[in-house]
Amino acid sequence: MIDKLEMFIALAQHSHFGRAAEACGVTQPTLSAAIRQLEEQLGVMLVWRGSRFQGLTPEGQRVLEWARQICGDARAMREEMRARKSGLSGHVRLGVVPTAVSMVRLLTVPFAERHPGVKFTILSRTSAEILSLLEDHRIDAGLSYLENEPLGRVVTVPLYEERYVLMVPEGHPLALQGHADWADVGGEALAALTPDMQNRRILNQLLLAAGAAPEIAVESNSVLALVAQVRAGGCVTILPEGNAEMFAMEGLACLPLAGGGQPLGLIAPEREPYTPVLAALIDEARRVAAP
Known part of the structure; x- marks a missing residue:
């Protein structure tokens, strides 16, 4: 079922069967069949259908929340088992507000020294986009402003003052x-x-x-x-x-x-257990912030 839930998340993200199938590395008929099988297993209709994707049903919106949680937990479990077997490795997707791109090195450089097996993708995004990407599991953490506008349910670690x-x-x-x-x-x-x-x-x-x-x-x-x-x-x-x-x-x-100084810091989803890589990143942020 995990594979079907991941396809369903991709469909919600892309709002298009073809683009979602491409993102999942499958054909469009395969993705469509997976969504129908998921609907049959759950006994509810998840997607409004016409000649094209028309959005999620109310039941689909609720299942999307569960799907994000379940797939996030499954990913955390896989990464923890991999870390136990071969040490910390993997890939961190980090969304950073444009004014902090030159400062993200405060976190990534010492982290890479401790954990050379972990690689980063750093994306320059607005603070609102970072929150949306975190919710959709398209990034693992963000570097953003902490006080000026609502953040919602996230864990924060202040890093420096702008x-x-x-x-x-x-x-x-x-x-x-x-x-x-x-x-x-x-x-x-x-x-x-x-x-x-x-x-x-x-x-x-x-x-x-x-x-x-x-x-x-x-x-x-x-x-x-x-x-x-x-x-x-x-x-x-x-x-x-x-x-x-x-x-x-x-x-x-x-x-x-x-x-006019503004605090910026690491923001991460408020959910546990964290993947080992994300837990290590939060620990590193706390070390950086300690002085």
């Missing part, structure tokens, strides 16, 4: 002045992350509190694009310190902005 700097061209009046505060941003053309990014919503609140209303000249979901715009001239941007250090280059000046 502090901000104003990045301006070297010849900018504020660069010559040598310091800046949030109110100074009000008269500037600002390059900012797109509104779907939690960092943008945080900065909007901080600027509003300072009475600053900058003109948004450029929006992007890429920190690199913001830095390139500032380097080309005509606008400024606000970045976390870690990003500013990574992209520091000739022709740019970074001015610290006091206050």
Whole structure:
């Protein structure tokens, strides 16, 4: 039944029989037959059908919750038995908010030193996408903001506090002045992350509190694009310190902005038992956070 439940989860994720079959590595008739067999075994209809996928029935929504739990537990069991036999190994899928991509090394580097048999896939995603991917079991953990918006049922381990700097061209009046505060941003053309990014919503609140209303000249979901715009001239941007250090280059000046720090950390699903790899990752996050 586990295989059928995994196909059912894939169908719910992709909302399309063909794409779900491709994701599972089976043909579409095989997947369709598996869903029908699952319906027969459970005695309920799980999927509204027409000429194409039309969504899950109320019973299907409930079975989806059970399927995620059952398949997650089965995966945890397989990985624990493998770890007992041959040591910790496997693959961690980690969703990271864009502003934390340069900081994820704080966790992944020491973890890889302890557990060289574990590999990472790091995906840059919004905080909302990370929560959705965790719920759907498409990532194992996330690195995201911990306090600004609701997280739901997750385990959190704070890792560091995000502090901000104003990045301006070297010849900018504020660069010559040598310091800046949030109110100074009000008269500037600002390059900012797109509104779907939690960092943008945080900065909007901080600027509003300072009475600053900058003109948004450029929006992007890429920190690199913001830095390139500032380097080309005509606008400024606000970045976390870690990003500013990574992209520091000739022709740019970074001015610290006091206050407004935001805690970021590891988030993981609130369910046990954890896979051995995820349990080790949570332990590593606690070690990193301890100092």
